[in-house]
Amino acid sequence: MTGKERIARRIAREFRDGFYVNLGIGLPTMIAGYVPAGIDVMFQSENGMLGVGGPPTDECADPDLINAGKQPVTELPGCSFFASEESFAMIRGGHMDMSILGAMQVDEHGNLANWTIPGKMVKGMGGAMDLVAGARRVIVAMEHQTKEGASRILKECSLPLTGRSVVHDIVTELCWIRVTADGLMLTEVAEGLDAAEVQARTEAKLLVSPDLRVMTVGVSA
């Protein structure tokens, strides 16, 4: 199993029946494939859809039916379409149970940076700033370190922020970290790792939960 798959599987276990969830582009989109049996989750796509289904076959792809990653999707029974201003009213208005986003950096204060590298990358924040400002719970899903092996979980973000003190949880292939008023609290570690090993790969200081557990990705289930 890849690290990304571990992350996706673990986060899917947080879903509860009846949740409305927005999945960011990239890794977070994978989570839709691992919703536990018996649980109904409505995925929202900020371009104007609730009840987003999986990818269509190539022949069935409809250019008028895409997700926020501009990939073709399908309709689930009970889905609905709406305009952008309404989509963001439901996001900003606190109606989304969960927003799961990728990140370039997260820090000890729950600050998130995921939209730009000054002088290098011109892309834009899309809906990320609205999502982190409005969702009830914001989960960052990302690989623990950069390809070069640098920590993405820092004392202070160095890149321009997407949101200040907006992240509730950070999930990587190594661990689950909860953002608390006292700092970053390590609550789960991947099987075969311990807290010291995770800390060694993390720039930010990690507090260790007294209830530290092994991160269950639910493969055997």
Place this chain on the structure above:
Amino acid sequence: MNKVAKTAEEAVADIRSGSTVMLGGFGLCGIPENLIAALVKLRVTGLHTISNNMGVDGFGMGLMLEAEMIASHVGSYVGENRRLEALVLKKELDLTLIPQGTLAERIRAGGAGIPAFYVPTGLGTVVAEGKETRKIDDRTYVLEHALHADVALIKAWKGDRLGNLVYRKTARNFNPAMATAAKLTIAEVEELVEPGELDPDHIITPGIYVNRVVVGAVYRKPIESKFIQSGGAA
């Protein structure tokens, strides 16, 4: 009352260089592709565009960029357009990136007679720099101002000669809000129907917001994720 223009070229003929133009669509989905093509033929320049994205190299607003028609752009995500990225890094195009929900609401406010409003979005980031903030109850908000345009170019699925419009699936996106926020709103539709054929309960954009309606001559409607993978229009 008949708002129907015969061709996209006729519909855009009086758009002037230097205008502020809103363009509907999300990625390549729900973009006014026939009106964009007509505007490119018209060769107007120095446009100030407002649109969530900016097409891709080879399609949509990417064609306007290649024709050097755009002086400035306000949007939320332009990541699929390498030409734009290069122009911005060289400071040859003035790009303002704002959060997508704030963009949508600023356009909505523009059409609804609301000059400004407070949002939590972007507080403590570059988006809030230089903007008024205000604490309401126990949270601090950023003041955002309405957006207006000289022209809105939008895309609907079906419309009638009165300008009533319905949209299809996720091709709705920014189109209805933009229809309300410009002095001149031009809608292209895939199908023109008789007044009364659209169920009044299902009309999303009432005709009052629309000045001109034109049936798009050709729809390519590429799927952006596949268009980029396949190397675009080349």
